[in-house]
Amino acid sequence: MxxxxxxxxxxxxxxxxxxxxxxxxxxxxxxxxxxxxxxxxxxxxxxxxxxxxxxxxxxxxxxxxxxxxxxxxxxxxxxxxxxxxxxxxxxxxxxxxxxxxxxxxxxxxxxxxxxxxxxxxxxxxxxxxxxxxxxxxxxRGKYNFKVISHVLHFEDLPDAFDGFRITQISDIHSGSFDDVEKIEYAVDLINEQDTDMLLFTGDIVNTMAKEMDDWITTFKRIKTPTYGKYSVLGNHDYGEYVTWDSEEEKEANFQAIKDIHNKIDFNLLLNDSTFVEKEGERIAVIGVENWGHNFKKAGDLTKASQKVSKEDFKILLSHDPSHWEYEVKKHDDHFHLTLSGHTHGFQFGIEIPGFVRWSPVQYVYKQWAGMYDEMGRYLNVNRGFGFHAFPGRVGIWPEITVIELRKGSKPS
Structure with missing residues (x-):
């Protein structure tokens, strides 16, 4: 029926x-x-x-x-x-x-x-x-990788981090890949950016940890920058979109997904934080588990930030951009920059800089692709590295984001 x-x-x-x-x-x-x-x-x-x-x-x-x-x-x-x-x-x-x-x-x-x-x-x-x-x-479109760059200004950025460059990738969805050459090209493109730190914002697989088995060697080729590689989980990393024979089998898959991050040299942050130090100064990198307004809410911002003070400069990794809208941007602890993904820009839309920017996903997510600035806090929604459900991309291309932090006020 x-x-x-x-x-x-x-x-x-x-x-x-x-x-x-x-x-x-x-x-x-x-x-x-x-x-x-x-x-x-x-x-x-x-x-x-x-x-x-x-x-x-x-x-x-x-x-x-x-x-x-x-x-x-x-x-x-x-x-x-x-x-x-x-x-x-x-x-x-x-x-x-x-x-x-x-x-x-x-x-x-x-x-x-x-x-x-x-x-x-x-x-x-x-x-x-x-x-x-x-x-x-x-x-062609699903592997039409684009490097998108942003320069962000912060008056309270520690002096040592003026000019600090970050690469962000998101939503790998390795189970959808069908072209080794194209993925190796994308990895080379990431390495060419030669930034100070690399951040991954979740959804390494569609569902199963074994989807990544054939891609470990490829993604291990991503160079570890001077200040490290950090990552968080996305909604697809919890194995909740399939039926399992037992809770033990589901938990084993979840553990295997978490283990993938270590295999490709990423430091997985599970409601935790770390400090990146340079010339005696530091910034905080905070990673929450998935928190989505309409998806799994495993993220705990309070727990993730317990080692961080209010005065620290903070970069938050949170897979779903709705987290920023509903909890982060108005939080008493000033989170300077939040990095998300999740939406893929719906893998379908029209983007002509300065003229038109449209995708059906904008009727579901207020922040769905690119950089947003509200209340002196920034959110970048990466359009995703891979693809899911539909094996293609139309007008919304796979993205590697490069963000440069600058000390000082935002130019008028």
Whole structure:
């Protein structure tokens, strides 16, 4: 029964898309071929998701099925907008025809005008744009790594840390990777930044610790900067999105995920903090477990900060940016800079600096990508290193963030 509504919606989309194809060409081979392909994709998706194993979690098959569905559904939604709009006009024309009695006068041969060919052409032409975008996102966009740089000014930054540079990565999701060469390129790109400290803000896997087995050597190649590599957990690192045979099995997987960080030379902070010292001065690096407004709340900011004084300059690692919105930014202990991830920028959107910045995720998260500044406190939401659920990225590219700390007031 749970499949009936999605299937009905899909078939409705299919009806309108087929109307567009049928209007454009009378070639039955093309029409039948289109229907066979669409139904084959639907059948494959139903088969994959109906046999989804919750004890395993996402696989390359479920990722492929979601990609195929999006490739067909998104363009058809565009087509429906045009075709349904035209149907409204056609119904209005038919009503006008009836009300003016032109039908009975013999001046009209039918109530409903024929579907216009140019509308179908426009609909298919515009639908081709997101189709091409999705194709690019699947085959190239998901590994289109970008280095995004920020310079932040703080009047109370210790003098020794003026010019201190930090690299942030987030949301590795190693279980989704399918190209060793591209990931090795990204690791080289991280190393090229040659910063003072490297910070990772959670979701090293999709669910299972074993997803990282083939990638340990690759990620161990990330150089350890002078002032270390630190990390925290994300919501996917707790193994809560699959069914386990026992709590012991779940706990063993969780421990194995925590152990991964040590294997790739990261210092995992579990509601804990550490100090980075330079020339007799220090800054605090604080790491909380996952705290999400709509997700797991394992993070304990009080516990994580108990070794830190109010006067210390603080960098907080917290996977979910909603933590900053609901607890961090108004906290009595001034957290100067918070680093998050989690949203992936929805892996879909439009970003043209200075002109437009949009993604569907902005209707769920107030802070969803990039740098935010409120009440003299900064939050950076990294767009993510990897990908999840949909095996691609459209307009929102995988990110390596470089942040430079500067002493002094923010330039006007």
């Amino acid at each position: 749970r499949w009936l509504i999605p299937i009905f919606i899909y078939l409705l989309l299919e009806f309108y898309a087929y109307q567009a194809i049928k209007t454009l060409t009378r070639n039955q081979i093309v029409q039948i071929g289109y229907l066979v392909l669409s139904l084959a994709i639907l059948g494959y998706a139903i088969y994959v998701f109906a046999n989804y194993d919750r004890s395993v979690g996402p696989t390359k098959y479920s990722l492929r099925a979601s990609a195929m569905l999006l490739l067909t559904i998104v363009p058809k939604l565009i087509i429906v907008l045009f075709m349904f709009g035209e149907d409204i006009i056609r119904v209005c024309v038919a009503g006008y025809t009836y009300l003016t009695n032109t039908f009975f006068d013999g001046t009209a041969t039918e109530y409903l005008p024929d579907r216009r060919k140019f509308i179908s052409k426009i609909a298919i032409g515009i639908a081709a744009i997101p189709f091409a975008g999705l194709l690019h996102g699947i085959f």
